[in-house]
Amino acid sequence: MTATIFVLNGPNLNMLGLREPHIYGADTLADIEQRVKAHGVGLGLAVDFRQSNHEGVLVDWVQEARDRARGIVINPAAYTHTSVALHDALKASDLPVIEVHLSNVHAREEFRHRSFVSPIARGIVIGFGAQGYELALDGISRMISPPSAQRP
Template structure:
């Protein structure tokens, strides 16, 4: 069974209470349960991790090498600032699908830039918690395509 890490960055622990007009009322626990259940339904073993600390996210990416087959990453605000996360992703050579609850391209100008996009296989944004399901499906399809090559 293939394995995927759901990695959530800063402030995502506040989902459900933080700016519900932007991020909705779904909590991080609900997102993680959604991912775990969807993973089971598509034959993917899912692990979840969240941190507000850039170094902890980098450590999780490094630890995924040789353990996980891919990563679904919502880097939160680090998306727009962290060259270190971008470099960590590039160095582990695992496929990463970038996900955001809101449509970052329809928000403030500074949110339009994603350092993660440079090293991700794709980006899904604007679909709320359902974006994680879409990201898991996209990652699974990408992994299957890699095996068939």
């Protein structure tokens, strides 16, 4: 049976390609979704890719992932720095979590330096642009695969 990974995206990521392309790149979220799903197929993973501007919807999806997924890749966007609710939901999921950010948040405004997600994430991918999602999928694939099935 193919393992499912939820790839969740927070507020304003639906504006990728339009919003500050000098920071976030020219790729749209649809472009990223297409590449991530194709990459998932190559890893033997099903990718359930979603985006919401609403914190409660993201919390609901994390709770859904507990029963429907083997792991979560999340770009919480602005909720990274504000959402205790998302932190608590991710922690309660008992799933491996990889946090993704397109830009290097530590090279930006001071308020972006604190993450409520990082303390419970098994890995963090920061500053690789859209490729960060694929790197996160590689990492989570290794986390959920038995050691004998991992590539060298």
